[in-house]
Amino acid sequence: MKTVLTGASLFALTMLAAATPALAGKSDDTLNIAFTKELENIDGYFNSAREGVIMQRTVWDSLLYRDPETGEYKGNLATDWKWVDDVTIDFTLRQGVKFHNGADFTADDVVYTVNWVADPSHGVKTQRNVNWMKSAEKLGPYKVRLHLKAPFPAAFEYLSGPVPIYPHEYYAKVGPSGMGQNPVGTGPYKVVSVDPGKHFVLEKFDGYFKDSPKGQAKIGHLDIRTIPDINTQAAELFSGGLDWIWQVPADQAESLEAMDQFTVANESTMRIGYLDMDAAGRTGKDNPMTKLKVRQAINYAIDREALVKVMLKGKSKVVNAACFPSQFGCTDDVTKYPYDPEKAKELLAEAGYPDGFSVDFYAYRDREYGEAIMGYLNAVGINTNFKFLQYSALREIRMSQGVPMSFQTWGSYSINDVSAITSEFFKLGSLDTAHDEQIKEWLDVADSSIDPEKRKEYYKKALQKIANEAYWAPLFSYNSNYVFTKDLEFTPTTDAIPRFFQMSWK
Amino acid sequence: MLVFTLKRLGLALLVALAVSMLSFTLLHLSGDPASAIAGEGATDVDIAAIRAYYGFDRPLIVQYADWLFKALRGDFGESYYFQLPVAQLIGDRLSITMTLGICGISFALLTAVPLGVAAAVRPNSLVDRVALFISVMGQAMPSFWFGLVLVVIFSIKFQLLPPSGTKSWENFIMPTVVLGYYAMPAIMRLTRAGMLDVLSADYVRTARAKGAGEMRVMFKHALRNAIIPVVSLSAVQMGFMLGGSIVVESIFALHGAGYLAWESIGRNDLPTVQALILIFSLFYIVFTFLSDLLNAWLDPRMRVG
Numbered sequence: 189m190k191t192v193l194t195g196a197s198l199f200a201l202t203m204l205a206a207a208t209p210a211l212a213g214k215s216d217d218t219l220n221i222a223f224t225k226e227l228e229n230i231d232g233y234f235n236s237a238r239e240g241v242i243m244q245r246t247v248w249d250s251l252l253y254r255d256p257e258t259g260e261y262k263g264n265l266a267t268d269w270k271w272v273d274d275v276t277i278d279f280t281l282r283q284g285v286k287f288h289n290g291a292d293f294t295a296d297d298v299v300y301t302v303n304w305v306a307d308p309s310h311g312v313k314t315q316r317n318v319n320w321m322k323s324a325e326k327l328g329p330y331k332v333r334l335h336l337k338a339p340f341p342a343a344f345e346y347l348s349g350p351v352p353i354y355p356h357e358y359y360a361k362v363g364p365s366g367m368g369q370n371p372v373g374t375g376p377y378k379v380v381s382v383d384p385g386k387h388f389v390l391e392k393f394d395g396y397f398k399d400s401p402k403g404q405a406k407i408g409h410l411d412i413r414t415i416p417d418i419n420t421q422a423a424e425l426f427s428g429g430l431d432w433i434w435q436v437p438a439d440q441a442e443s444l445e446a447m448d449q450f451t452v453a454n455e456s457t458m459r460i461g462y463l464d465m466d467a468a469g470r471t472g473k474d475n476p477m478t479k480l481k482v483r484q485a486i487n488y489a490i491d492r493e494a495l496v497k498v499m500l501k502g503k504s505k506v507v508n509a510a511c512f513p514s515q516f517g518c519t520d521d522v523t524k525y526p527y528d529p530e531k532a533k534e535l536l537a538e539a540g541y542p543d544g545f546s547v548d549f550y551a552y553r554d555r556e557y558g559e560a561i562m563g564y565l566n567a568v569g570i571n572t573n574f575k576f577l578q579y580s581a582l583r584e585i586r587m588s589q590g591v592p593m594s595f596q597t598w599g600s601y602s603i604n605d606v607s608a609i610t611s612e613f614f615k616l617g618s619l620d621t622a623h624d625e626q627i628k629e630w631l632d633v634a635d636s637s638i639d640p641e642k643r644k645e646y647y648k649k650a651l652q653k654i655a656n657e658a659y660w661a662p663l664f665s666y667n668s669n670y671v672f673t674k675d676l677e678f679t680p681t682t683d684a685i686p687r688f689f690q691m692s693w694k
Numbered sequence: 695m696l697v698f699t700l701k702r703l704g705l706a707l708l709v710a711l712a713v714s715m716l717s718f719t720l721l722h723l724s725g726d727p728a729s730a731i732a733g734e735g736a737t738d739v740d741i742a743a744i745r746a747y748y749g750f751d752r753p754l755i756v757q758y759a760d761w762l763f764k765a766l767r768g769d770f771g772e773s774y775y776f777q778l779p780v781a782q783l784i785g786d787r788l789s790i791t792m793t794l795g796i797c798g799i800s801f802a803l804l805t806a807v808p809l810g811v812a813a814a815v816r817p818n819s820l821v822d823r824v825a826l827f828i829s830v831m832g833q834a835m836p837s838f839w840f841g842l843v844l845v846v847i848f849s850i851k852f853q854l855l856p857p858s859g860t861k862s863w864e865n866f867i868m869p870t871v872v873l874g875y876y877a878m879p880a881i882m883r884l885t886r887a888g889m890l891d892v893l894s895a896d897y898v899r900t901a902r903a904k905g906a907g908e909m910r911v912m913f914k915h916a917l918r919n920a921i922i923p924v925v926s927l928s929a930v931q932m933g934f935m936l937g938g939s940i941v942v943e944s945i946f947a948l949h950g951a952g953y954l955a956w957e958s959i960g961r962n963d964l965p966t967v968q969a970l971i972l973i974f975s976l977f978y979i980v981f982t983f984l985s986d987l988l989n990a991w992l993d994p995r996m997r998v999g
Contacts, residue, residue, distance in 0.1 A: 226949075226957060228775045228776055228777070229778075231777070308743045309747070311743070311747045313731065313732065313744075315732075315739075315740035316737065316740065319739075319740070364777050365772075368776070368777050368778070369778075384776050384778055384783065385949065386949045413858075413859065414947065415858055415947040416944045416947060416953070417945050419842055419845075419945070420845065420857055420858045420945055423845045423846070423850055423857040423858070424857050426850050427849050427850060429856065578730075580725045580727075580730035581724070583729050584725055584726045587729075617737060617738065
């Protein structure tokens, strides 16, 4: 439906061009924001949405904070942290920090939060964010020891993001549902009202601790509404009802930019798009995807530069390795497959398919990209039977019986570490379509070593083999367009987490 | 009449039960709910844990019986997505959809019936052609496009109405027009056809011959009979408006039950979808039942049986 609606956008925007300029929220110190998607439970442990990640960083704090510019880890609720051994980390906590309900932040909150979320019976939705932790132990009022299940070098990355600390007494009393309706954190903004899925009002937390690496919030109020249709968001922007929107499709962003009434900013995100191929032959041993030359041919068949230039636009880039370039351990030093349809045809002929073949090609999002890819494949003789499914349905088929070929995307949950993508798909799990034991061994070493250089070395080995064997056809990185009032100071970051607490009025 | 009404009610409840059973089965066959809840990035172990946590590993019949007994007590479970009681979630959103639906059908009836009558009184006249044009436009124009046009004109150009939200009654003006205009053409054409049919009937001629005034002929004799199929159609349209106002709710960010249903299907939020299907089907049943009663009042012949 949204695709259909988007189709009408150019018409609407052309008419909007003559409209009067927007009234900004600067006058009443309220930033009016639109989310496209209805946010599920605002409790960050019980949602997996991007909007949830944003809210989590706004309302809560984690032990650490990763500077989005430098990548450096800074103390947030912790002031000091060190590895005791491969599976133990000690933290010294910050003193004088208050929760929004007035409770003092202490070691009890960290211990309770970690022990509660690490227990799978509590049903934390994003298990991958917490299932590497075993338990936490109180060493003193402001000292905590974290026990890991196994060596996990990406620990700091997770501790600086999706592991917010909750007030122990309050959470024990209200649980996820209560936290969702009346959130309480230590973060730069406190939640004033929640209308689930529809409307959230936040207010600058005056008691926020002074030396937070996040800085103090500068805008007094945030008014966040869910408006599903991007055209309506644009209309609200023009009529002064909104100050900031994001995830604006490229064409619309271009039209809005041309009007010169708003600031349009573009930044890449950590999400990459790729073709997944059934190299392991789950869908049949005669499946053409089991042949290296076919997989290489597919890599050569797609003009990724053109896709980026014509369809994705903005700061999207061609991706060559099975990871996002900024992630720790990612390397571009891998075999590259430039657009060469003739070579693709030759390779297909050498593989025994001089007249090409037919294949079921699945996708779950960005149908237009899937169709463009289909066009390139058809051009070299690979006839694609396009099947567009809901994500959960496609995932289920992939897990239970496999599919020969699919257009997939992965955002790594903004975790800036290769373990969040390459290790996710190449360690013989049910979504591993390569089933390469050698790669798994290398990834195991990289995932569990706390020596950064060793990690890089082994990730590189794995990524090079993935490219050599053409297990995937990595395509491009995604980008996001942000459109906002010219009164607002905002610079987007590559982790696609807009930090409202760092925005300010000009 | 009482026995007849009770029988009809019993049948209606059976239909509701069958709908709930069928929808429950189909929803559970439409994809692994545990996988949908877990979202992107969940491992097999995570999904298995969620499956056990929500009880998806139990036989389907047990899950259905569990749901039904709780639903009969007004407990529709907790939304997997929002982690909120479904009854609370739907109660909030249903009032928006009900408001929109009632306003929409009222707008449709208030415009369609007079236009239909006027068109039938002077067939092929300018009035008839204008009415036909309006009806064709209503049928041809997609709701999302019409909605956007209204937003551009009334919210952007003249800044008279808010483009989205539910803050005041003004927010409902444009959605009502869009939704009502969608239902209007069918009602208008049916009214026109019914009136044309009735106006040439013997009893209307007799009424005129007896010297009845034109207004009395129109409203007492003709419209009362011509409107019977319109009542049935309106009941169906009303049911459709409650369940099918998704596009309108989406454009104007109304967050009603229709949009909730649409989104919940995509999220595999089974308790929410299941409850909404039951409620929407109950609405259809109630409206059909009420339209039967109304028709029986309008046409005494229908009271037999």
